[in-house]
Amino acid sequence: MIRFKFDPFKLVVAVAHDLYPSVKADVMFCSPEKAELGTTDFGPKVPVILISVDVPVGMAPQILAHEIAHVAVGFKAGHGPKWKKAMKDIHREYQKRLMALAKATGMKPFKPIK
Numbered sequence: 001m002i003r004f005k006f007d008p009f010k011l012v013v014a015v016a017h018d019l020y021p022s023v024k025a026d027v028m029f030c031s032p033e034k035a036e037l038g039t040t041d042f043g044p045k046v047p048v049i050l051i052s053v054d055v056p057v058g059m060a061p062q063i064l065a066h067e068i069a070h071v072a073v074g075f076k077a078g079h080g081p082k083w084k085k086a087m088k089d090i091h092r093e094y095q096k097r098l099m100a101l102a103k104a105t106g107m108k109p110f111k112p113i114k
Contacts, residue, residue, distance in 0.1 A: 006107060008061040012068065015093045020072040027064065029053050038063035042075045065090045
């Protein structure tokens with residue numbers, strides 16, 4: 001059996017779910033032509049978060065958190081105060097859980113998301 005001992009994407013999603021339980025989105029990896037780093041398509045149904053396959057794996061959780069913050073506050077918020085607060089809240093809780101996980105498992109954590 002192969003299993004991930006630590007999945008930073010799962011942690012970002014868990015944090016977002018706990019902070020914003022009503023938020024829904026689909027996440028896909030895509031070609032860099034569709035998203036230079038990451039973007040969110042706020043189509044008519046569920047928003048779709050696109051993350052470029054060219055994003056380094058260590059940076060991808062940060063991109064995911066960034067896009068989830070957009071979904072949490074809505075398209076019109078842009079990178080304004082509501083988005084900044086959502087991103088800060090996601091970041092703070094992610095770091096808290098990451099440090100607790102590192103302490104409990106003896107794992108060296110990834111660089112923090114910003």
